[in-house]
Amino acid sequence: MDLEIRHLRAVTAIADAGSLHKAARVLGVAQPTLTAQLRRIEESLGGTLFLRLPEGCRPTFLGHQLLARARPVLAEMNQLTDQMRAAARAERNSHLRIGSTPTHAVAPWLRLLSERFPEARPTVHAEASSCALLRMVAAGQLDAALVHEPEGCPLRIPADVRLRVLLEREPQLLGVFEHHPAARQKTVRLQDLADERWMIDKTADGEWEQLDRVLRAAGVTPQILHGDFATISMLVSTGQAVMVCNGTSTGRNGAVVRRLEGDPIAARWLLAARSDACLDAVYDDLVTAYREVADQAPLYKAIGPPVFGPTP
Known part of the structure; x- marks a missing residue:
């Protein structure tokens, strides 16, 4: 399985929320669904991204490496989305x-x-x-x-x-x-x-x-x-x-x-x-x-x- 934008969003949501339960609410999915998705991502990468602790989830060294690269990618994607939406609004309101x-x-x-x-x-x-x-x-x-x-x-x-x-x-x-x-x-x-x-x-x-x-x-x-x-x-x-x-x-x-x-x-x-x-x-x-x-x-x-x- 190749990493996709939705996988990066899931991983960063878990890191930011500190738990699978809170991250699932942020993403609008059921916790078992998010847990299964995280498992598939870790199996694909061949390593553990989060330590499951009583107080929540903490990124492993591999998790920190992925997050360090995922955050700029997501920021760029968000910026691209905003720019395209602005362009679409301008197109609707302007002439060629x-x-x-x-x-x-x-x-x-x-x-x-x-x-x-x-x-x-x-x-x-x-x-x-x-x-x-x-x-x-x-x-x-x-x-x-x-x-x-x-x-x-x-x-x-x-x-x-x-x-x-x-x-x-x-x-x-x-x-x-x-x-x-x-x-x-x-x-x-x-x-x-x-x-x-x-x-x-x-x-x-x-x-x-x-x-x-x-x-x-x-x-x-x-x-x-x-x-x-x-x-x-x-x-x-x-x-x-x-x-x-x-x-x-x-x-x-x-x-x-x-x-x-x-x-x-x-x-x-x-x-x-x-x-x-x-x-x-x-x-x-x-x-x-x-x-x-x-x-x-x-x-x-x-x-x-x-x-x-x-x-x-």
């Missing part, structure tokens, strides 16, 4: 707050989390700035956030934020008007877009710097306009500008997505939280959600399913 930069995966992710944790009433905060979301996680305003890091433009990661890689490198797509000449091609050269106006949300950390660098490396002098997502979508869908889109984009409202030759623009997707436990709680549902949208995306139909990455 997630954040994300723009991605089609947010809707299925929120749905899956709501199914898994209905009592936590998950909510979502959308934000173009990855760094703003990371600051919110660090400040305890969000429990977890999905952010993207444009290739070559590292994000500023707060010291107390933990990260898990969702995708190490996801090519970004070109969004163009459905009647644009580039829409007739499967892949588009950057040089063929030399005269285009590129729309970008400057609050999206690193995207302007990445696009400017990539276009200049391709010999293109960039014409970059700044606007919010609604304005960008409107101008692209009416043929007045082009844009960079996430790899899960499918195109809509008069706009289509096309792959850029050589995949020169890319991003790394990261899940951020303040603890590994929180990352563990929401990561698998995020992977499932991302697979769901990737199954519908032209990029992943061309290059195969996404390969999810390890912890950095």
